[in-house]
Structures are given as structure tokens and as C-alpha cells.
Amino acid sequence: MAKRRLVLIGGGHAHMVTLANIRTIVDKGYDVTVIQPSTHHYYSGMGPGMLGGTYHPDDIRFATRKVVESQGGTFVKDKVVSIDPEKQVVRLDNSDEEVGYDVLSCNAGSSVPRDIIHADSPEIFTAKPIESLFRAQEKILSLSKERALNIAIIGGGPSSIEIAGNVQQLGQRQALHQPHISIYTGREIMVGKPAKIRKLALASLTKRGVKVLEGNYVKNIDQGIIHLEDGTSHPADIIFPAVGVRPSPIFADSGLATGPDGGLLVNRFLQCPAYPNIFGGGDCIYFEPDPLDKVGVYAVRQNPVLYHNLMAGLEGEDLEAFQPGGSYLLIYNLGNDEGVFCKWSVIFGGKLAFKIKDYIDRKFIEKFQTIEK
Ligand SMILES: Cc1cc2nc3c(=O)[nH]c(=O)nc-3n(C[C@H](O)[C@H](O)[C@H](O)COP(=O)(O)OP(=O)(O)OC[C@H]3O[C@@H](n4cnc5c(N)ncnc54)[C@H](O)[C@@H]3O)c2cc1C
Secondary structure (H helix, E strand, O other): OOEEEEEEOOHHHHHHHHOOHHHHHHOOEEEEEEEOOOEEEOOHHHHHHHHHOOOOOOEEEEEEHHHHHHHHEEEEEOOEEEEEEOOOEEEOOOOOEEEEEOEEOOOOOOOOOOOOOOOOOOOEEEOOOOHHHHHHHHHHHHHHOOOOOEEEEEEEHHHHHHHHHHHHHHHOOOOOOOOEEEEOOOOOOOOOOOHHHHHHHHHHHHOOOEEEEOOEEEEEEEOOOEEEOOOOOOOOEEEEEOOOOOOOHHHOOOOEOOOOOOEEOOOOOOOOOOOOOEEEEHHHHEOOOOOOOOHHHHHHHHHHHHHHHHHHHHHHHOOOOOOOOOOEEEEEEOOOEEEEEEEOOEEEEEEEHHHHHHHHHHHHHHHHHHOOO
């Protein structure tokens, strides 16, 4: 009898526990295939720190291909473009070959919408994928030897303030011509967050020379020029669009049921209601019982339930429901070894906040990097 096949789309934050247990799944007699466009997965929480030079790319990444293959799984370096739930196959970007599954798990993450980018250019680096922040660092380091760059960050949310603060750190610590950094945000910076977070973030950034231009939406970016809705235009050498994220489009493109944000609609078992052999976690899902913020915290919390349910799906056992849990800790890395800590009503800024984040993030990635060895 043919082996039952488990296929994982993406080796992101929600698949870490499943990836760590591939040997167990294979030993139980199942085939495991992981499809991902890159051989490594980067931990987003440390991405801005990598941009700022606090971490080397090797410190913040997980060797997905090595982990999969060393445990007897198959790694396919490609991007899934669609899922055919009737034929039980996924289709790839760079190959005509279809990959068949009996149980499918989707952790394809999210990406920054590119609607405002009219003409693509090498100066544009979106906040995701995290790899793009390393390419941005290389470009800044090379160009800033000659002159002070104009660097623009579009958006006023967490990834925008983290990128701005870490670009400032990069300039300062690498003794470059210090770049002129501007944040362009349609609304207030960190809108929707407690006023104290906004105040602390603004204070940390502005005292280090970051300009924060609020209340004016960017209409488009064209050939290194930022066009605002008020009709003004601003040239920039490097542009970081950090305007939030949108779930992977593969579900809508495949005609699967999605939530209003385009994420794969799943029930409390992280399972697609119309196709019970399709599961998912992380930013790419729309958790129907209680729609979730797009933060890595939820992807991490989903890990054990997703792993349990994938095994249950293969073995015909009972599924476990995912409980999102209560309030979560977020610490923003603002560069200069400063952070903003927030949990419940406890909010504070400064070096201690960054120290706590650095400790938690290093522990998290080290735990999974040990599987590589
Ligand atoms: C700059 C930045 C900093 C952040 N900091 C934090 C933080 O400190 N704390 C926090 O909780 N959250 C943070 N977030 C949010 C966090 O990144 C996301 O919530 C988290 O990455 C979601 O994890 P995921 O596994 O769903 O997706 P991802 O981490 O994006 O992983 C998805 C994986 O799927 C792969 N993939 C994508 N498309 C396909 C495809 N078509 N086929 C196959 N594979 C595919 C990708 O290569 C990737 O490996 C941050 C986000 C950004 C942008």
C-alpha cells in the first residue's frame, strides 16, 4: 500500500514543532514533503536587529532544507502557486510537476502589499520577506560610504518604527555618512496602540534624528520618488514599504474559502471546513472563531495543536481545538539597544526592554537551531 503523504507549504513559525518531529512522522510510515522558496527560514522578530547589525543573518535563521532532509523528509525549493483540493495536489511556480498529498498544512505567511509601488527598482525593500532586510543593509552600507542617503519608510506601524530605529543604528555603529531617515505615515505613528507606546517610540526615534511625517498617505512610489496624496513628491535613495501585511494569495487563487483578508478560512481545529484534510497556521490563515492579529506569537502558540492535528489527520484520530490564549507580550526593537515593552498595562521603554527581547528571541531561535545539529 502506498504511504500516506503529509505536505507542508512553508516552513514558517507555525510549522517549527512539526519540522522538529519529521523523524517521528517518517518512522511511523508517512512521507513528508516541505515546499518553500528558500532553503532557510528567517525569524522575523530579529529581522530589524539584523538590519541594524545587531545580528548576523546566520544568527536569526533556521536551516529548513537541512532539518527536513536529515530527518528523512523531502525538501522542494519552490513556491506553491495553487492547491487543487479535489485532486489533492499542489502546483508549483517553477515546475510542471504536481505534488500530491493526503494531508496538507499551510504556513505560507504573508507579504507586504505592493499596490503603491508603481515602478519596481533595486532601491525598494519591503519589510517582508525578512531576507530583503539583509539586502537593504548591504545596499545602505555600500552607498553610505560615499554620501548621506535619504531613506524613507512608508507606514507607521511596528515594522516601520523598528526599521527606522535600526537603520539609524546601522549608520551610527558602522561610522557611515549618517542617513537622513523619514517615516511617512497616513495616520499617527503606532495608531491603535496605547498612547504611551506611541510617545516612547516617537521620543526614541526623534531624539536620534528620525523625521516622522504623519497625516499624509503615500499615493505611490515611482522611480525613487515618493508621491504623497497632498501632491508633494520626495526623492529617496532607499525606500522601505512597511504598510502592513496580507496573507498569501494562494488560497483565493485556488478558490478555497477565505476570510475578508484573503487568509485560508479555518475552524477551531485550524482546519479548512470544506476540506478536512487541509490545515493551516500563522499569518496565512483566517481563524474564523476569533480572528487573530498577524503576529508571530499566534503562529508559535499554534505549533503543538497543528502538529497534533496533522498526525491525527494522518492516523484518523481526534483533533484538538486551538485556544488563542490571552494577552501577549510584544517588545519593539528600536535600535540603539532600546526597546518598548508592552504586556497588559505594563509599558516601558529603554535598554531593559531591548535586553528582555534579545534574551527571549535568542532563546527561541537557538531552541530550533539545535535541531540542525
Ligand atoms: C519586520 C517585522 C518584525 C516583526 N516582529 C515581530 C515580533 O517581534 N513579534 C511577533 O510576534 N511578530 C512579529 N512580526 C510578525 C511576524 O513576522 C508574523 O506574524 C510571523 O512571521 C508569522 O509567521 P508565519 O509562519 O505565518 O509566516 P512567515 O514567517 O512569513 O513564514 C512563511 C514561510 O512560508 C514560505 N512561503 C511563502 N509563500 C510560500 C509559497 N507560496 N509556497 C511555499 N512556501 C511559501 C516563506 O518562505 C516562509 O518561510 C514581525 C513582522 C515583521 C515584518
